[in-house]
Amino acid sequence: MELRHLRYCVAVADARHFTRAAETLGIGQPPLSQQIMALERELGTPLFRRLPRGVELTSAGTAFVEDARRILRDVDQATARARRVARGELGRIRIGMINSAPFHPLIPKVIREFRRRYPAVALSLEERTTPGLAAAVRNDTVDAAFVRPLLEEEPDLCSEPLVAEDMVVALPSGHALAARVRIPLLALSIEPFVLFSRAVGAGLHEEIIGACRAAGFAPRVVQEASQVTSIVNLVAAGLGVSIVPASMQRVHTEGVSYRPIQRPVPKARLSLIYRSADSGAPHILNLLALTRQLTAPRERVRRA
Amino acid sequence: MELRHLRYCVAVADARHFTRAAETLGIGQPPLSQQIMALERELGTPLFRRLPRGVELTSAGTAFVEDARRILRDVDQATARARRVARGELGRIRIGMINSAPFHPLIPKVIREFRRRYPAVALSLEERTTPGLAAAVRNDTVDAAFVRPLLEEEPDLCSEPLVAEDMVVALPSGHALAARVRIPLLALSIEPFVLFSRAVGAGLHEEIIGACRAAGFAPRVVQEASQVTSIVNLVAAGLGVSIVPASMQRVHTEGVSYRPIQRPVPKARLSLIYRSADSGAPHILNLLALTRQLTAPRERVRRA
DNA sequence: GCGCTTCGATACGTCCAATATATGAAAAGC
């Protein structure tokens, strides 16, 4: 059986007339008769009662035509659905992000705009560390993720650099250095540091350590944390100082002061990663297009 | 698009492999590739991602294959349904019957057995007069009906004679004639009659009047009724005597006595009528087969 | 690195089946 048989069958049922149905279908009457006969042979029962004037449905025909209409509608809907999914208008996307991502204005903006543009796409969000997100994307638990730079190139992943913002020093409020407007990194050489472990902080950790080394010292880490929000809270508790992305200043945590760093200023980079295999996937393309569009040109970072 | 495309698409999705899917389908790999490509062209999007080792579904492919599976299942179900309807195992049948029919053992037996054999057939029952039923069958309000003989042949209806049972005299209990074992019709010549009007009673009315006329008198009708049950009640109320089918004796109405009639005994015939157009319809065939089977051979009546 | 294997795509020929054209047959209407 083919859809042709269903289409013809429905046309005859609508017209109650072979010749007219054939005209509607744009074919001749004999082939229509033959196809209907073939269908009736396959079903093992007549679908139409041939009358002197046109035809009428048998009970089996009534039942079958009813089903055929539904099936043809379903085929159309399946077609439309596949097209919508292909355009990324329908389906789901699982987006991951690091703890600090929501504080950079770009990310909430992207998420909000994505929901607005593709309301039929089920969007789920997940927060993990950068290496955790890389793993999640690789094994298809998450489709795309906003992360800090990875320590090493991942073969199956694509990475789109998005923004690089200045980092700032986070100090306990009463700290002596808080009096200064702009802090040279070397001033922090004797300070206890609250930082990510390298395994968790990935590229961001490297950037900070690198900047300190360039300034001529190795930071003395007294406390590690896996999330920026924790780091800020630990600084507020007076455990030490830290260097965090400037966007963290938006979190007005009691007991923490932020100060800009004297040049050269270390940068906190954000990238969007996704599976290379998905580079043609509509949701990914849409998300990429959106982030590129929402990233102001001056902020945009050239791929390394 | 044709069902072929859906079948091929599902096969490839199952095998994740064109060559193996082609083997499963019993066709070569090149035609399979072509058909899938044609489908992808029609949908305007790839359904499969061609990998070095086999293929995998795109998001559009996942959505489409899901729908395709459902549609193919639906096609099978539609086929099965049409066959079941054709065999009369599924659907509905509207059966009509005259007021006196349920008292003849055949009719309840037929109805009961039909429900038992075809439980998936929705059976509805309707009670009307013989002419009312003929009209109902003709204009497709009822599919088949148990009726008394029609006054004249109806062109679009088929009539299957079923049984002819003796008629008996119904007397008010205290009536003088109740003393007799068997009543000659002529004894009723002076009695007031309770009868159907000719328009309602149709053939049964004719049979009674004809029998009386053969006995040498015309019954004096003092009260008309459109249902046998009413007639029995009116006899019980003492309005007159009547002649009713023997099976009415099963209704033990207070105040009525039944007595057999001396030969020649008028007969109450029962027929099954249905649209000639439906003579091939499965439910009708099943119902006919059932009534014929349940009518004991000795009771069976030869078609006039 | 080179050849081998795997697997889908391409090229081209073949054949079946869907369609077209012409005609027949049955029934209804004037």
Added chain:
DNA sequence: GCTTTTCATATATTGGACGTATCGAAGCGC
């Protein structure tokens, strides 16, 4: 009784689905 209507049948045609042969790209193993 003839015409009209309408579906079925007969035969021819053609498009497209399929088969065979081959290519090309990507891994894989020695």
